[in-house]
Amino acid sequence: MNGLAGARSFVARWARGDTWTVGLIVIFVLLFIFTKALRSTYGLDALAIASLPVAFAAAGQAIVVISGGIDLSIGSVMALTNVIAASLLATYPELSVPVVILVMLIGALVGTVNGVLVVISRVPDIVVTLAMLFVWAGAALLVLGTPGGSSTPWLREITTGTLGIELVPRALVVLLVVVGLVWIPLRRSRLGLSIYAIGSNRLGAFRSGVHVEGTKIAAYALTGFFASLGGLALTASTGIGTPIPGPYLLLSVAAIVLGGVSLAGGRGGLLGPIVGIYILGIIRADLTFMGMEPAFSTVIQGVIMVIVVMVGAYLTLRRREA
Amino acid sequence: MTGSATAVEPRGGPLVVARVWLRDRPLVPLLLLLAGLVALLEVVQPGIVSVNWVASTMRFAIPLAILAACQTMTMLTGGIDLSVAVVASMSAYVMATTQSDIGWLAASLVALVPAGVVGLVNGIGVGLFRVHPLIMTISMSLVVSGAVNVYARSNITGGTRVPSEITDLGGQSLLGFLPNSLIVFIPLAALILVALRRSGYGRLLYAVGDNEVASRLAGVRVGRVLVVLYLISGLLAGFAGLIYAGVIGSATGRLVDPFLLPSVAAAVIGGTSIFGGRGGYAGSIVGALILTVLVTFLNVMQAPEAVRQILFGAIILAVAATYTRITEGS
Numbered sequence: 001m002n003g004l005a006g007a008r009s010f011v012a013r014w015a016r017g018d019t020w021t022v023g024l025i026v027i028f029v030l031l032f033i034f035t036k037a038l039r040s041t042y043g044l045d046a047l048a049i050a051s052l053p054v055a056f057a058a059a060g061q062a063i064v065v066i067s068g069g070i071d072l073s074i075g076s077v078m079a080l081t082n083v084i085a086a087s088l089l090a091t092y093p094e095l096s097v098p099v100v101i102l103v104m105l106i107g108a109l110v111g112t113v114n115g116v117l118v119v120i121s122r123v124p125d126i127v128v129t130l131a132m133l134f135v136w137a138g139a140a141l142l143v144l145g146t147p148g149g150s151s152t153p154w155l156r157e158i159t160t161g162t163l164g165i166e167l168v169p170r171a172l173v174v175l176l177v178v179v180g181l182v183w184i185p186l187r188r189s190r191l192g193l194s195i196y197a198i199g200s201n202r203l204g205a206f207r208s209g210v211h212v213e214g215t216k217i218a219a220y221a222l223t224g225f226f227a228s229l230g231g232l233a234l235t236a237s238t239g240i241g242t243p244i245p246g247p248y249l250l251l252s253v254a255a256i257v258l259g260g261v262s263l264a265g266g267r268g269g270l271l272g273p274i275v276g277i278y279i280l281g282i283i284r285a286d287l288t289f290m291g292m293e294p295a296f297s298t299v300i301q302g303v304i305m306v307i308v309v310m311v312g313a314y315l316t317l318r319r320r321e322a
Numbered sequence: 323m324t325g326s327a328t329a330v331e332p333r334g335g336p337l338v339v340a341r342v343w344l345r346d347r348p349l350v351p352l353l354l355l356l357a358g359l360v361a362l363l364e365v366v367q368p369g370i371v372s373v374n375w376v377a378s379t380m381r382f383a384i385p386l387a388i389l390a391a392c393q394t395m396t397m398l399t400g401g402i403d404l405s406v407a408v409v410a411s412m413s414a415y416v417m418a419t420t421q422s423d424i425g426w427l428a429a430s431l432v433a434l435v436p437a438g439v440v441g442l443v444n445g446i447g448v449g450l451f452r453v454h455p456l457i458m459t460i461s462m463s464l465v466v467s468g469a470v471n472v473y474a475r476s477n478i479t480g481g482t483r484v485p486s487e488i489t490d491l492g493g494q495s496l497l498g499f500l501p502n503s504l505i506v507f508i509p510l511a512a513l514i515l516v517a518l519r520r521s522g523y524g525r526l527l528y529a530v531g532d533n534e535v536a537s538r539l540a541g542v543r544v545g546r547v548l549v550v551l552y553l554i555s556g557l558l559a560g561f562a563g564l565i566y567a568g569v570i571g572s573a574t575g576r577l578v579d580p581f582l583l584p585s586v587a588a589a590v591i592g593g594t595s596i597f598g599g600r601g602g603y604a605g606s607i608v609g610a611l612i613l614t615v616l617v618t619f620l621n622v623m624q625a626p627e628a629v630r631q632i633l634f635g636a637i638i639l640a641v642a643a644t645y646t647r648i649t650e651g652s
Contacts, residue, residue: 057644070456110562121643124596126402126456130583131642134635141628189399295475298468306447313453 011031020260021272031282035289045162048169051281052159053078053233057248058255059179060226065256067219068199068265073114074227074252075245076136081107081231083140086149086241092208096152103226110136111224115217133249140243147242151299155236171233175274178229184268195219200266254280257309283292340424344648348593352608355641359615367622373499379614381501381569383491385410385578387610388507388562389585390592392555393515394606397589398518399548401448401455402600403555405440405463407582410563411438411575412470417564418573419473427484434560440466441556442549449548470575475619482574484567488541492568503565514603527551531598584613589640612641 032044057074064071071077085103089096118128159171186192194215197205206212230248235241258276261268280301287297327341344351364371389406392587396403413433421429426543441461447458497499518524526547529537566581594601616637620630 032469119641121639121646123639123642123646126596127586127590127642128639130586131635131639133583134631134638137634138628138631138635141626141631145628248466250460253457254464257454257457257461263456293472293475294470295468299465299472300468302461302465302468306443306458306465307451309461310447310451313447313451317452 001110006104015195018260018269018272021269021275024259024275024279028279028282031279031286035286043169044113045160045169045171047278047281047285048171048175049159049237051277052171052175052237052246053230053246053283054225054251054255055175055274056230056233057252057278058180058259058277059183060223060230061252061256062259062261062268062270062273063226064125064219064223065261065263066265066268067200067216068202069193069216069219070129070253070263071111071114071220071223071227072129072249073132073136074223074230075150075247075249076133076140077110077224077227078106078144078231078234078248079225079243079245080110080140081228081300083144083149083243084236085142085232085235086151088149089152089235090149093150093152095127096154100155102121102233103232104225107228107231108221108223108225109268112217113223114224118220119213119216130299133245137243140245144241144243147240149235149241151235151239155232158237159233159236161239162248168275182225186222187269196266201262230308251277251280254305257312258305260276260312326557341648348387348645348648349604349608350613351645352592352605356608356612356615359619363615363619363622366619368621375494377499377501379618380516380548380609381495381503383610383614384501384503384507385562385566385569386581386584386588386614388510388558388565389578389581390588390606390610391402391511391603392558392562393589394594394601394603395514395518395527395551396455396555397594397596398527398586398598398601399551400534401548401551402586402596403444403459403552403559404456404582404586405444405459406555406559406562406585407579408463408466408470409437409440409556409559410566410578410581412440412466413563413623414484414561414573414577415482415575417488418484418513419477419486422481422483422527426487427491429485430488430564433517433564434557437556437560438553441553441559443554444556445549447551456602467576467579474575482572484571484573488564488568489571490568492565493571503568511603511607518603523547523550528599531600533599541603542595549560584610587638591638591645593645608632 050303057078061071061074084106085099088099088102090098114129114132116133118125121128159174161170162168163170163173165255193211194205195218196210197208197210198215202212205215252273255273255276256263256268258279259268259272259274261273283304284297287300289293291321292300360371389410392403392406413436416436417426417429417433417574420432423429424432444455444459444462447462448455491502491506496505518527526537526542527541529542530544530547534544563578566578569575588609589601589606590596590609591612592601592603592605592607594606616634620633625633
C-alpha cells in the first residue's frame with residue numbers, strides 16, 4: 001500500500017468513526033463561506049484570538065468529561081492562572097518564559113488538587129468542583145484584588161496576526177500545535193486509553209487492571225493544565241489579569257455538547273469541542289455584523305444550542321431504538 | 323420504637339453503634355451542625371443571636387430553601403435544574419416592571435407564566451427528547467438571561483418597583499419574630515414533604531431516580547413524570563424570585579442569579595444524592611439554613627471577600643464529604 005492510499009484510508013476510517021466532528025467541520029466551512037462578516041470588518045484572526053481562551057477551556061473540559069467527570073471550577077482556575085500570570089509578568093518582565101512555564105505547572109497542580117479531592121472525598125465530581133469553584137475564585141481575588149498586572153509582548157505576538165498567507169491566524173496555529181502536542185501522543189498512550197476506559201466503564205476498567213483513581217487524578221491535572229493555557233490566553237489577549245471568572249464554564253460545557261462528547265463519559269475527542277467553539281464564535285460574529293443587539297444574539301445562540309442538543313439527543317434515541 | 327438497623331445489634335465498639343444510629347437519622351448531624359454554627363456565631367460576637375436575628379435569618383433562608391426544593395426534586399430523579407436562578411430573577415423583574423399597570427397580584431401571576439414556560443421547555447427537552455438535564459437547563463438559562471436583557475432594553479422607561487404587598491410578605495415579620503413569608507413557606511414545605519413521601523407522584527420521582535429502566539418496565543411514563551417535574555421546578559423558582567424581591571425590596575434582571583450554586587449546595591449538604599433515588603426535602607431546608615448562617619458567620623468575621631469565598635467552598639466540600647461517609651456507612 002503506498003502512502004497516499006494509506007492516508008486516504010486513514011481519513012476515511014476517521015470520517016466514518018467520527019461523523020459528528022465531520023458534520024461540524026462541514027457546518028463551519030459552510031458558515032465560513034457564506035459569512036460576509038469575516039472578510040470585511042471582522043477577520044478570521046480576530047475570531048481565532050477571541051476564541052482562544054474558550055477553545056483551551058473546551059479542550060480541558062473534554063478530557064475530564066471523557067474520563068466520566070466534570071469540572072465546574074474551570075472558569076475559576078482560568079481566572080486564577082490569568083491573575084497569577086499577569087501579576088508575575090508585571091513584577092518580573094525579564095523572566096517571562098519561566099513565568100509562563102510556572103503558570104502551566106500551577107494549572108496542572110490546581111487540577112491535581114481537584115482530582116485528589118474527588119478521589120479521597122468520595123463526593124460526586126460535580127459537587128466537589130462546585131465547591132472548588134468558590135475556592136479557586138477566592139484564591140484569584142487573593143492574588144489580585146482588582147483587575148491589573150500586565151502581559152509580555154511575545155505572548156501577544158504569537159497569538160495575533162496571520163501566518164504566511166492571509167488565511168491562517170496565528171492563534172489557530174498555537175491552539176492546534178499545543179493541543180496536538182499534548183493530546184495526540186496522550187491518546188495513543190496507556191494513560192489516554194485508561195482515561196477513555198474509566199469513563200465508559202469504571203468497574204470494567206478497574207477489573208482490567210486500570211488504576212482508576214490515578215487515572216482520574218491525571219485527567220483532572222490535564223484539565224487544570226489546559227485551563228492554565230486558557231488563563232494565559234486571556235492574559236495575552238487582554239494584557240491584564242482579571243480576578244472575576246468569565247462565562248467560560250458555560251461555554252466549555254456548551255462546546256462539549258456541540259462537539260459530540262458524551263456527558264456520560266468515554267466518548268468523543270478534542271477536535272469536536274474546538275470546532276464547536278469556532279462555530280459559536282462565527283455565529284456571534286454574524287449576528288453582530290447583522291447589527292443585532294448583543295443581548296438578542298445571546299438569546300439566538302441559546303436557542304440554537306437548545307435545538308442542537310434536542311436534535312442530537314433525538315437522533316441518539318432513534319439510533320438506540322433502531 | 324427501635325429502628326430496624328438498631329434492632330440487629332451491630333457488632334463493634336460504641337463508635338460503630340453511633341455511626342449506624344446516625345445513618346438511620348440523617349437529619350441529626352445536620353441539626354447538630356446548625357446548632358454548632360449558631361453557638362459559634364454567639365461566641366464570636368456575643369449578643370448577635372436574638373429573636374430579630376432568627377427572623378432575618380429565616381427571611382433570607384426561605385427563598386433559598388424554595389430554590390433548593392427545585393434541586394432536591396430534580397436530583398431525586400437523577401437530574402438537576404441549573405436554570406432556577408435566572409428564572410427566579412426573571413420572575414422578580416417581570417413582576418416589578420408590570421405591577422404599576424396591572425396591580426401586584428396580577429403582576430405576580432403574570433410573572434409566573436414565563437417561569438412555567440421555561441420549566442415546561444426544560445421538561446420537554448429532558449423528558450421527551452432525553453437531553454441531559456445539566457445541558458438542557460444550562461442552555462435554557464442562556465436563553466432566559468438573554469431574554470431578560472432584551473426585555474430590560476425594551477422596558478427602559480418603565481422603571482421597577484416592588485409593591486408593598488410583596489415587601490410585606492418577604493421583608494416583614496409577624497409579632498416581631500415570625501417572618502410573614504413563613505405563611506406561604508410552611509404550607510408549601512409541608513406539601514412537598516408529604517407529597518414526596520406519601521403521594522404516588524412523589525414515589526415515582528424516587529423510583530425513576532433509583533432505576534429508570536425498571537420503572538419504565540413497570541409501566542411508569544417516565545417522560546411525563548419528568549415534564550411535570552421540570553414544570554413544577556420552573557414555577558417554584560419563579561415563586562422564590564418573587565419572595566426574594568420582597569426580602570430585598572427591589573428587583574433587577576440579575577437579582578437572584580448568585581443563588582444558583584448555593585441552591586445546589588443546600589440540597590447536597592442536605593443529603594440528597596445527585597445520582598438520584600436518595601434524599602428528601604427536610605435535609606435541604608436545614609441545608610439552606612446552614613448556608614445562610616454560614617454566610618452571616620463569614621460576614622461577622624469581617625473576612626475579606628476572597629477568604630469568604632474560599633471558606634464557603636471548603637466548608638461545603640467538608641460537610642458533603644463527612645455526610646457521604648456517615649450516610650453511606652462502611
